[in-house]
Amino acid sequence: MDKPKSTKLEVIIPAYRMHTQTFLSVLSGISEVDAKKRIDGRTNHIIWMAGNFVNVRYGIANILGLEETDPYNDLFYMGKTLDEQFQYPTLADLIASFHKISPKVYRSLLAVNDEQLSELFPIGMNIPFVTEDKLNFIGMCIGRQDYLGGQMALMRRILNYSSMSYGVDDKITY
Structure with a gap:
């Protein structure tokens, strides 16, 4: 496994890589038609969940200094x-x-250092026990991706697809 410059990210790196695998696995075989279905008009569809998942990665990119723009940011x-x-x-x-x-x-996650991770990053959540810094923002993003992956896996089953695979594609190194 790649070793991050910051020891604070030692649990984030494997989670990030596993989210990559999960994202691709949970979407595997889903038709474009089914990806737009909602349950009783109340749920988000898989397209929205997947789009939000990708947007979270762009959010991490931006706080790490990458000048990348999500082409679907407005959505x-x-x-x-x-x-x-x-x-x-x-x-x-x-x-x-x-x-x-x-x-x-x-x-960028591998290269970021502790000083950069401790930089304040106001999120506006105003939670007294959460320091609004870059490290905690990345942690919240990881949590968001966990949530979205679970939601997509549930939708996959509701739409009569088989459970997602937890197999790992060794060729994907991120």
Whole structure:
């Protein structure tokens, strides 16, 4: 396993890499038609969940100093509410965007140091026990991706797809 410059990220790196595997696995075989389905008009669809997942990676990129812009930021930034009037990208588009940003973020996570991670990063959550710094923002992003992965896995089963695989593709190194 790659070793990050900051020991504070030693649990983040494997989680990030596992999220890469999970993201691709949970979307494997999902049709574009099914990816737009909602349950009783109340849930987000898989496209929205996948788009928000990718947008979170772009968020990490930005706080690490990468000048990358999510092409679908207007649809997903800060968990923007799903709007059926919007034209959402396809799963193929989101997966391509995911593969574009993810290795860059991974390299940046390996390179960031403790001083950079401790820089204040106001999120506006005003939670007394959470310091709003870059490290905690990255941690919250990891948590968000856990949540979205679970939601997509549940939707996968609801839509009558087999459970996602936890197999690992060794060729994906981010």
